[in-house]
Amino acid sequence: MKIKNVADYLVHTLAEVGVERIYGIVGDSLNGVTEALRAHGGIEWVGLRHEEVAAFAASGESQVTGALAVCAGSCGPGNLHLINGLYDAHRSRTPVLAIAAHIPSAEIGSGYFQETHPEQLFRECSHYCELVSHPDQLPYVFENAIRAAVGQQGVAVIVLPGDIALASIKLKKTSPRASLLPRAPRVLPAEQELEALADLLNNSERVTLFAGRGCAGAHAELIALAEALKSPIVHALGGKEHVEYDNPYDVGMTGFIGYSSGYQAMHSCDTLLMLGTDFPYKQFMPADVNIAQIDIRPENLGRRAQLCLGVVGDIRETLLALAPKLKIRTQSRFLDDAVQHYHKTRQSLDALAQPGKHAVIHPQYLAAVISEKAAADALFTVDVGTPVVWAARYLRMNGKRRLLGSFTHGSMANALPQAIGIQMAAPQRQVVTFSGDGGFSMLMGDIISLKQHDIPVKVVIFNNGVLGFVALEMKVAGFVNTGVDLENPDFARLAQAVGIYGERVEDPKALPAAVERFLAHEGPAVLDVVTAGQELILPPSIHLDQVKGFGLWGLRAVMDGQMKNVIDLAKVNLFER
Numbered sequence: 001m002k003i004k005n006v007a008d009y010l011v012h013t014l015a016e017v018g019v020e021r022i023y024g025i026v027g028d029s030l031n032g033v034t035e036a037l038r039a040h041g042g043i044e045w046v047g048l049r050h051e052e053v054a055a056f057a058a059s060g061e062s063q064v065t066g067a068l069a070v071c072a073g074s075c076g077p078g079n080l081h082l083i084n085g086l087y088d089a090h091r092s093r094t095p096v097l098a099i100a101a102h103i104p105s106a107e108i109g110s111g112y113f114q115e116t117h118p119e120q121l122f123r124e125c126s127h128y129c130e131l132v133s134h135p136d137q138l139p140y141v142f143e144n145a146i147r148a149a150v151g152q153q154g155v156a157v158i159v160l161p162g163d164i165a166l167a168s169i170k171l172k173k174t175s176p177r178a179s180l181l182p183r184a185p186r187v188l189p190a191e192q193e194l195e196a197l198a199d200l201l202n203n204s205e206r207v208t209l210f211a212g213r214g215c216a217g218a219h220a221e222l223i224a225l226a227e228a229l230k231s232p233i234v235h236a237l238g239g240k241e242h243v244e245y246d247n248p249y250d251v252g253m254t255g256f257i258g259y260s261s262g263y264q265a266m267h268s269c270d271t272l273l274m275l276g277t278d279f280p281y282k283q284f285m286p287a288d289v290n291i292a293q294i295d296i297r298p299e300n301l302g303r304r305a306q307l308c309l310g311v312v313g314d315i316r317e318t319l320l321a322l323a324p325k326l327k328i329r330t331q332s333r334f335l336d337d338a339v340q341h342y343h344k345t346r347q348s349l350d351a352l353a354q355p356g357k358h359a360v361i362h363p364q365y366l367a368a369v370i371s372e373k374a375a376a377d378a379l380f381t382v383d384v385g386t387p388v389v390w391a392a393r394y395l396r397m398n399g400k401r402r403l404l405g406s407f408t409h410g411s412m413a414n415a416l417p418q419a420i421g422i423q424m425a426a427p428q429r430q431v432v433t434f435s436g437d438g439g440f441s442m443l444m445g446d447i448i449s450l451k452q453h454d455i456p457v458k459v460v461i462f463n464n465g466v467l468g469f470v471a472l473e474m475k476v477a478g479f480v481n482t483g484v485d486l487e488n489p490d491f492a493r494l495a496q497a498v499g500i501y502g503e504r505v506e507d508p509k510a511l512p513a514a515v516e517r518f519l520a521h522e523g524p525a526v527l528d529v530v531t532a533g534q535e536l537i538l539p540p541s542i543h544l545d546q547v548k549g550f551g552l553w554g555l556r557a558v559m560d561g562q563m564k565n566v567i568d569l570a571k572v573n574l575f576e577r
């Protein structure tokens with residue numbers, strides 16, 4: 001390709017770092033870039049129906065490939081629409097480059113048509129965000145952006161006025177790939193830190209491990225640590241896919257959507273070791289135990305609980321170096337009790353995931369059926385709302401499956417857009433969403449993109465006719481439900497109108513066969529499952545101690561002085577079953 005202008009050079013640089021596609025919506029100010037892509041021919045333009053979807057798609061892609069993904073929007077409102085997906089990508093710490101096309105450079109500051117200031121707007125959701133106002137800023141601005149996104153794992157934004165994109169350029173070569181894509185360093189704590197950590201663990205009677213997404217790639221080392229210390233392992237949601245499988249030390253989750261076994265294991269230990277987790281809810285952290293933390297980011301240490309020791313290190317590297325310093329414990333009473341508690345909790349959770357006696361589909365059952373029938377290496381995305389809860393509790397991970405969501409930013413409507421990017425990057429894998437009816441309908445315009453680009457994502461809609469998570473929050477806080485009802489169309493017929501497979505299920509008996517048909521369909525497909533609206537997140541048999549100490553609504557309600565509400569909700573749940 002002949003490099004004539006800034007846009008050509010941008011495309012050439014992106015191809016050099018292995019970018020295969022750009023998600024976005026075209027526009028006048030982007031014409032230079034789209035024309036350069038057309039002329040180059042090596043990078044696909046994936047035109048979508050909403051720029052937020054483009055940013056989420058790039059985020060989904062980069063989270064499964066680990067490589068840089070790219071999205072683009074035209075000037076003003078075009079790139080402004082990227083912002084929520086970019087926040088999600090940045091807070092998920094995944095490398096995404098956004099090209100924010102801009103108004104003509106000579107008009108900046110004149111109150112021009114569509115004028116915004118993207119370099120200010122995207123500052124907070126990026127590591128690097130710069131305006132290109134002269135071709136001589138290249139190659140540095142492009143290269144700096146790529147290195148920032150990849151090296152610091154997050155978003156970089158290039159703000160590019162349409163006229164500058166078309167400006168001539170003399171540069172012909174970019175820096176080689178090795179200099180553009182910095183690899184993560186090996187980060188190992190200093191020897192004295194490792195000694196201090198080993199001392200603390202060796203001198204504790206009951207150690208609980210609390211694992212987050214920073215444990216990715218450290219499954220074997222974590223299990224070895226639990227074996228040496230005879231420790232239960234609790235996980236935060238972000239740790240589920242990396243920690244829960246093939247794990248005899250697993251005692252489940254904690255947090256607002258967690259359950260009692262996870263909570264108790266963290267409160268009945270004498271030392272809690274946090275590993276690669278930035279779990280946000282301080283109120284679930286024990287106050288009167290020793291807490292140590294290992295994290296690759298120093299700023300994460302101690303920001304959720306008071307630590308007796310904070311250690312900077314990569315989890316796998318640190319655990320490998322720590323292992324020879326640990327005394328192997330033989331006494332496993334604490335572990336056994338925690339595991340037994342988990343098995344009981346698990347039984348009560350699994351009892352809820354049955355077809356039930358009435359003609360209503362419980363979302364737990366739907367989640368369990370999908371988990372059973374999906375491919376062994378399926379890639380799941382889950383919408384914020386109760387779909388996250390059902391996925392957290394009923395999706396079985398195995399080290400090959402992945403579970404992605406908007407777990408840090410907490411945005412609705414993430415599942416379908418992220419699935420688009422994931423499926424584009426992994427066309428041979430089965431990609432399944434757990435979509436809320438609220439979340440799906442927020443960005444559902446892009447099922448048209450599934451048809452247009454033949455992206456075979458499988459969309460499961462938990463159609464409960466309500467913004468369910470918020471409805472529950474309102475009940476627990478003692479508010480009358482307001483603004484939560486959803487009047488939905490038949491989403492299966494909507495999908496059919498778009499030209500893709502759509503099936504609606506209302507009868508629990510029909511569900512397993514419908515799920516099989518839906519998953520076996522080769523192209524994009526929507527399964528609209530009418531689920532029970534009033535579903536509790538708390539198991540149905542509530543004991544006073546559970547309500548007092550454990551479980552989302554129990555804990556919250558006690559904090560809010562709303563015990564009566566919890567008991568009322570439990571009655572609703574029992575009655576409905």
Ligand SMILES: Cc1ncc(C[n+]2csc(CCOP(=O)(O)OP(=O)(O)O)c2C)c(N)n1
Nearest residue numbers: 385386411412436437438439466467468469
């Ligand atoms: C963009 C955005 N808007 C609003 C919220 C607040 N919120 C969190 S969950 C939720 C309800 C989700 O409803 P739905 O997708 O129908 O799933 P459900 O909880 O009913 O299963 C809302 C409104 C949010 N997290 N993100």
